[in-house]
Amino acid sequence: MSRVMIIGCGGVASVAIAKCCQNSEVFTELMIASRTKEKCDAAKEKWQGTTKTAITTAKVDADNKEELIALIQEYKPDAVLNVALPYQDLTIMEACLATGVDYIDTANYEAENTEDPEWRNIYEARCKKEGFSAYFDYSWQWAYQERFQAAGITALLGTGFDPGVTSVFSAYALKHYFDEIHTIDILDCNGGDHGYPFATNFNPEINLREVSAPGSYWENGHWVEVEAMSIKSEYDFPEVGKKDMYLLHHEEIESLAKNIPGVKRIRFFMTFGQSYLTHMKCLENVGMLSTAPICFEGKEIVPIQFLKALLPDPASLGARTVGKTNIGCIFTGIKDGKEKTIYIYNVCDHQECYKEVGSQAISYTTGVPAMIGTMMVVSGLWKKPGVFNVEEFDPDPYMEALNRWGLPWVVDENPHLVEV
Ligand code: NDP
Numbered sequence: 001m002s003r004v005m006i007i008g009c010g011g012v013a014s015v016a017i018a019k020c021c022q023n024s025e026v027f028t029e030l031m032i033a034s035r036t037k038e039k040c041d042a043a044k045e046k047w048q049g050t051t052k053t054a055i056t057t058a059k060v061d062a063d064n065k066e067e068l069i070a071l072i073q074e075y076k077p078d079a080v081l082n083v084a085l086p087y088q089d090l091t092i093m094e095a096c097l098a099t100g101v102d103y104i105d106t107a108n109y110e111a112e113n114t115e116d117p118e119w120r121n122i123y124e125a126r127c128k129k130e131g132f133s134a135y136f137d138y139s140w141q142w143a144y145q146e147r148f149q150a151a152g153i154t155a156l157l158g159t160g161f162d163p164g165v166t167s168v169f170s171a172y173a174l175k176h177y178f179d180e181i182h183t184i185d186i187l188d189c190n191g192g193d194h195g196y197p198f199a200t201n202f203n204p205e206i207n208l209r210e211v212s213a214p215g216s217y218w219e220n221g222h223w224v225e226v227e228a229m230s231i232k233s234e235y236d237f238p239e240v241g242k243k244d245m246y247l248l249h250h251e252e253i254e255s256l257a258k259n260i261p262g263v264k265r266i267r268f269f270m271t272f273g274q275s276y277l278t279h280m281k282c283l284e285n286v287g288m289l290s291t292a293p294i295c296f297e298g299k300e301i302v303p304i305q306f307l308k309a310l311l312p313d314p315a316s317l318g319a320r321t322v323g324k325t326n327i328g329c330i331f332t333g334i335k336d337g338k339e340k341t342i343y344i345y346n347v348c349d350h351q352e353c354y355k356e357v358g359s360q361a362i363s364y365t366t367g368v369p370a371m372i373g374t375m376m377v378v379s380g381l382w383k384k385p386g387v388f389n390v391e392e393f394d395p396d397p398y399m400e401a402l403n404r405w406g407l408p409w410v411v412d413e414n415p416h417l418v419e420v
Pocket of ligand 1: 010011012013035036039084086088106107158159161203315366
């Protein structure tokens with residue numbers, strides 16, 4: 001039995017809400033709070049007749065710490081699941097600290113205004129020290145460790161699919177298949193087709209920032225940074241087929257490098273079609289991916305936010321997307337003195353997801369683990385004071401929950417390796 005507040009009501013939230021409602025024995029009471037209350041009311045309307053979970057809704061500006069604190073104090077949840085945007089991570093963590101409530105999210109902190117001089121100074125120092133230049137990193141949230149410990153509350157970071165399930169796969173591989181893991185290749189393949197020349201599968205602003213940034217990987221204790229999209233490989237994905245994939249920087253590399261002892265190399269690859277890449281390059285070249293405000297006809301606009309308004313809403317892609325995703329990790333290492341390689345992955349069908357919850361597979365593969373991570377915390381299985389990434393807990397109950405709640409996984413003990 002638990003009382004949970006979900007913040008945000010976009011693509012990922014809509015699946016997390018649906019899954020909490022399916023799991024009403026654990027999630028007895030749910031508040032959906034977001035910027036646009038109409039979306040929360042619509043979600044309540046959609047699910048309340050199908051579940052024993054008692055749903056309430058509220059309007060909240062999650063950039064405003066005091067507003068968050070007031071709402072949390074009023075509703076008194078056991079935990080807050082943040083599926084708004086990474087921009088809101090720190091205000092929501094602050095509000096959880098002020099109210100003594102556990103915190104869960106799916107993406108690490110990212111500054112909304114990357115031109116802010118105070119943020120930029122810290123960012124530039126980090127680039128120099130760490131050697132990767134993505135706008136997002138864990139340092140901001142890991143810095144809350146002592147305060148969460150002292151408050152006796154848990155922050156569970158990054159319980160989506162990647163980060164999230166891929167990180168739990170890593171903990172599971174280490175626990176059951178390896179004495180030492182030497183390399184991890186995280187593969188994120190979306191074989192889905194929505195029929196548009198260009199659209200993003202989750203929040204366009206966050207997605208485009210991620211893929212237009214330089215790529216990087218972890219090797220022998222340090223970061224290696226490469227030009228965006230400069231490392232390409234073809235991989236034959238089970239149930240999807242051959243796809244081109246590109247090396248990207250991705251946030252779980254940072255936490256896995258810290259939490260998987262002895263790992264020598266971690267890379268992340270994502271598949272992209274040529275049409276997506278051509279559109280993205282063109283938009284980047286004309287300045288449409290910029291986050292710096294410009295003055296247009298007397299009004300200040302942020303180009304990437306304007307672009308978001310023009311692009312299809314990711315939440316609307318579900319009905320028209322066909323095909324499957326295959327996301328997982330290839331591990332190499334040593335077991336009982338012998339070399340070993342495995343691929344742990346999940347395949348998810350866009351149309352099956354749509355039939356079940358009305359969303360495409362990208363929102364589904366993130367929303368289901370968001371619910372599972374929250375369940376781990378509120379059930380007490382993954383609860384200890386401090387700030388943790390998902391791979392720091394026992395992976396077994398989470399892996400069982402993936403099978404039960406719609407993301408079954410496979411262990412292939414003879415996979416192809418990535419050729420670069
Ligand atoms: P959407 O843009 O679809 O939804 C974001 C929601 O947050 C919207 O409902 C939006 O409100 C709300 N929101 C934004 N700003 C505020 C604010 N200041 N106060 C209150 N609510 C706010 O994004 P997604 O659902 O695609 O993504 C949600 C999160 O999931 C992101 O952090 C994303 O990075 C993460 N993610 C993680 C993945 C993983 O595998 N780990 C994969 C995909 C996404 P409004 O409705 O008014 O716009």
